[in-house]
Amino acid sequence: MKNYLLLLIICYISTQFVFGQDLIVKHDGEKLNVKVNYVTESIIVYTDPADSHSYKLGKAEVEKIVYKSGRMEPISQKVEIHGKKDWEKIVVTNNPLSVVGLIKKGEIHIKSAHQIHSLSNIESRDVEKMKKQAAEMGAHVIVLNGYDARAELKKNSDQILVAYGYE
Numbered sequence: 001m002k003n004y005l006l007l008l009i010i011c012y013i014s015t016q017f018v019f020g021q022d023l024i025v026k027h028d029g030e031k032l033n034v035k036v037n038y039v040t041e042s043i044i045v046y047t048d049p050a051d052s053h054s055y056k057l058g059k060a061e062v063e064k065i066v067y068k069s070g071r072m073e074p075i076s077q078k079v080e081i082h083g084k085k086d087w088e089k090i091v092v093t094n095n096p097l098s099v100v101g102l103i104k105k106g107e108i109h110i111k112s113a114h115q116i117h118s119l120s121n122i123e124s125r126d127v128e129k130m131k132k133q134a135a136e137m138g139a140h141v142i143v144l145n146g147y148d149a150r151a152e153l154k155k156n157s158d159q160i161l162v163a164y165g166y167e
Helices: 004-021 083-091 124-137
Strands: 022-026 030-040 043-047 055-060 060-066 072-074 090-091 102-112 142-145 157-165
Touching: 030 083, 083 124, 090 124, 102 124, 124 142, 124 157
Parallel strands: 090 142
Antiparallel strands: 022 030, 022 060, 030 043, 043 055, 060 072, 102 157, 142 157
């Protein structure tokens, strides 16, 4: 009887410990009961109560955080890409921090007369073409090359853009 009572007390304490944590809900459905330390522009740093180590997650792979106080913070919306027909959903950015936690799906080669560092210097038909290529890869974000004044500009050279997505 004493063992049963002791087991019941241990179960109660352990459930209080788990439910007293923050909850990170990822886009793949995984739920992490952790202690969120802080959130930056691109990452979430948390501590796992089981081993007390700190870990990082990219904000792009997290749907929301539910804090132990009950407050819910939406982090990012999942972009569903089901082939070339969803090309309009593709996000084009020049901020490499927006893809932290995502997987590189492939490269897109664009013929350009000048360095691509923003959407303003890409023709609209080229934007559509590169978004369709990214959609075929299952990616939902394209990162444009950052502008580097030290780089030698080559006329009519291939520009390489990188497409990212979930696993």
